[in-house]
Amino acid sequence: MSFNKALFVIVLALGLMFSVTFDFVGPTPTDGAIINALPDVAVQASLDPTESLTNISIYVNKISNPQPLKTCTTTSCTLSASEVVPDPTSPNTISDVMYTAVVTTNVTTKTIQRHIVVDMENPELSLSQPLPSTISNVYVVEASASDSKQLSTIRALVNNTEVDSCSSFPPVAFSCNLSIDTTSYYDGSYDVSIEAVDEAGNTASISSTVLFSNGNTPPSSSNITVVITSPTDSSNVNGTVAIDVSATTSDPSATIDTVELFINGTSVANLTTSPYTYSWDTTTYSDGTYTITATANDTTGNSNSAAPITVFVNNTVTTSNSTVNVSFVSPTPANNSALTSPPTINITATSDIGAITDISLYLDGVLNTSCTASPCEVTLTNLSNGQHSFYAIATDNNSVTNTTETRTINYSNPSASNITTFAFVSNTPSDGSTVSNTITLNATATGTSVNITNITYYVSGNYIGSCSGSNTTLVCTQQLDTNAYSDGTHTVTATAFASDGENATITRTFNFYNPSSGGGGSSGGGGGSVSTGGTKQLPQLTFTTKTLCPDNKFLVTVESSGSPIVGVKVTLKNLTQTFPFVDYTDAFGEASFNLRGTATYIVTASKDGFKNATQQMAVYACKKEEKKEEPTNTTVTTNSTNTTITNTTVEEPTANESAELNNTTTEKTKDKTKAKLAAKKNETTSLQGAAEIKEKPRQKGILDIVSENVPLILGGIIVVVALGRAITIGMRLIK
Structure with a gap:
């Protein structure tokens, strides 16, 4: 073995022997995480027993900041968020942060990195229209959101509970419809929020308090009767005392589920079987006053609480004499x-x-x-x-x-009133509540040294009734049928008058809601008298329409058989052209409109804000060559349940006009037919020419043949070269 190979083996063995394990650990976010605040970053090193640690250094964006923000001499090192100074140019916006950790030992140096995106910017959120004050059934909200980095979701919440959400990809900006189903809630006020949340957890929110109104009456707790029968209120107790509770329900579909006992607000027992008794050891309590309460819950989710009682624990004094x-x-x-x-x-x-x-x-x-x-x-x-x-x-x-x-x-107070008390009392619905059909208003006024002579009721400023008296106290009860008024918010006012000329006023606001009520005509609704069945009666209106020539005007005249014409609104809407409809209001119920040619119109007469008569008709503009035209009259009468149209005449074209219109139509039809035939002929000719050209392909040359067979030629060359190379190698082996 050569010297170089031996040296390589030795270095490799040393590297394996003295290896350091080094990585990011919790609470460090994962690589590529998007978060909304600077994190704490921790690293952990594990060394071979023969190694010794020099230090661990942690850098933030090391290229631009070459100095470490934290240096540790132990194998664990944490850089807290508070030790990182934000970018002064944009401290609360998106920032790409690269954390670099370097461990140095007596043998080696190792570097690891982790990339994190810090996004402190909230998304942008908007709604196509504001949240309404009252909604019913399923309400759809159109929301749009965007984010400078990465949007996660748009969601709808009711009382902080998500009811619908949507998302999209790529999630930078998108719009969606969110559904809020109010039918599963009891009628009442709820906090509705629309939120946009980005990937970092930043949130933009639009919230409002909304009344859900579907006729879903909340369950009543009045079905449950709960009473603490022992000990008695204001009694002295000592030792072990039995607390007895009686709980019943009048709802045949429910039973008492639990009875919970509280002493000074702290739950001490949850009783599930009757008789509901708890043994209270008063010796574990110091002497003093204690309040006992009990809450009964039935199987349908209703609950009710007993009137609290107060007892005095006395385990040290035995005498009943007190001062x-x-x-x-x-x-x-x-x-x-x-x-x-x-x-x-x-x-x-x-x-x-x-x-x-x-x-x-x-x-x-x-x-x-x-x-x-x-x-x-x-x-x-x-x-x-x-x-x-x-x-x-x-x-x-x-x-x-x-x-x-x-x-x-x-x-002696010059501003003191002799009407000492004046208030709504029992049977009157609470302020802000939703009411339907007939409700009872009950108010009591009391005077000092004066008599209460009158109490008068008003609804939204309109008189509805009063009571008279000659004593110091007057109780006035008034029935109010809410069907006679439009659904929505109404203020009820009561004013008390005293014999010395003084008066006092109290008010309550209600939400009138009668979903079964309706009106006549094409749209329903309306004020006025109330029928026996509780359906709202609309004012009976009659309107007449006519075309006035040569001025080319459309005249609408409205009459009322039931009440004077005051504030009648007339609407003319053209169905065949794009210009906006016209509204006209006249105290005498008459309106005229300039016609814009022959068209079909909707004519609507309305009173008190409700459409009472509607008619769709074809209206013909005046003929230019004629000086005088016979008027076109249409009469529509409405009542509480339907719309009747009578004496309807519409001006038709004359015989000459009809013939001229037919001739013009025939000539136009012929011209269109000729144009279509000519176009068809040209198209056929073009197709035939293209077919002839396709049938006569040009003669192929040598270049065409070569270009069509390039892959085959190249493949052959490669095979020949490879074969020659193999033969050469074979000859060398033989030698």
């Missing part, structure tokens, strides 16, 4: 104070061996407010002008009471 202390504290006004603004009363109470369960404030000898714990703070906002007195009584769980002193104040 209650109660007093007024700041900012309670002093006795005989003169006030010009509503006062605040603050009461504190304590019990030496019990718990305060009630603090009652009495104003002018009448209970004003009760609190269940100390301190108790009350602001007297509805005081009438004059002298008033107040005091408080505190009670503990041992039924021991104590009373404060009585204080007097003199109140």
Whole structure:
């Protein structure tokens, strides 16, 4: 073996003997990863026992930054994101980052690299139209998104849960339709978001609160009745106490599934069988006041909670005698104070061996407010002008009471109202709710030293009813049929009037929704009176159309048999030409339009925002040579359920015009036929000429033959050369 070969073998053996294993480890991202923030990068080296580590160096974009950002003398080395200074020219945009790690030992040096894309830029997102305030059934959103690097997906979310998504390739920019199926949700408000997400996880979002309205009434918890039967509210307990709960449901298709018990808000038991009883060891709790609650859940997903009770744990004091202390504290006004603004009363109470369960404030000898714990703070906002007195009584769980002193104040406020309370009460739907059909409005007004003489209701500013009275309190109930109004948001206002001329107003806003309601005519909907069946009645309209010559105008006259013509809208839409339709509104219900030639039009008369009469008709323009034309009249009458068209006459062409039109059509037809025959003849001639040329191929020459057989000739040459080479080698072997 030669010296060079021996040296090679020795070097190879040394290289295998002293090899270092070196690689990136977690949390380093994978090679080529696209992320939205600089990462932590870690490397790990494994050395042969005979090797010694000099250092590990980590570089970022080593070509432009030749100095390492981190150097370690141990076999593990991590470069954190905080140690990397972003590019000052574009710190929050796309950046290609090359991490280079170099390990140096006493024997060798090894280099590894990892490429990572850091994208901190959000995608661009737009919608073809804003998200509506109310949607029903399946709503489709057209969204478009783009990204400067790589877009991942566009998605739709309801209450942060994805309901639809789309993607495309190449994913730089694309548009798609996202479907939001509202039929699987109960009616109510939901957070709807459209998001675009790029490959790095950057997100662009467009969100809105949307009302889902499909007539899907949420399940009612009123079917479940749950009561804590033991211990009693405000009682003393000690030792081991049984907490008993009664839970039932009136829904024949459901049963009680679980009853969960809570003590001071912490769940302590989940009971699954009746009787629902829990043994509470109070000795594991310190003495004091505790609140017990229970929630029952049925098999259909409904739930309801019991009224909470308060008990006092007492495992150290055995006597039932207790002392209650109660007093007024700041900012309670002093006795005989003169006030010009509503006062605040603050009461504190304590019990030496019990718990305060009630603090009652009495104003002018009448209970004003009760609190269940100390301190108790009350602001007297509805005081009438004059002298008033107040005091408080505190009670503990041992039924021991104590009373404060009585204080007097003199109140004089020029802006004080003698209508002390005015509010919507029971049976009135809550503010912002969606209502249908007939609802009950119920309001109560109370006066001090005055009588409430009237409460009047309005819907969107329109009077609907009132009540009269002559006492200090007036309760007014009003039925409101929402079918008489268009679907959408309406404000209900109630105004109370007092005998001294004062008045007060309260409002509630509702969303009227009656999907089964409809109107007459071609489009449905409308205001007005309400029929027995609950269908909206449209104003009955009649309109007449005529062509006026020689002015070449189209006149529409609208009449109403049911109500005066106010704000009637007339629309003329040409179906055969491209110019836009025309809207015309006239308080007297009359409109004229310039005709643009003979065409087919849609004529619509509408009132109160609803189309009440629609007719499609052919309208003929005035003949230029005639001075006067007979008018064309069309009368359309609408009611709540259908559209009737009567006395319809349309101006037809005269006999001479028809003959001239037929002759013109015949001549045009002949000309077109001649042109088609000529074109067909030319096409046939061209095809025949091409066929003749194809049938007479030219004579092939020597060059044509050679060019057609180039592969065959080359293959032969190669075979000959190879054969000659083989013969030569054979002759040498023989020698």
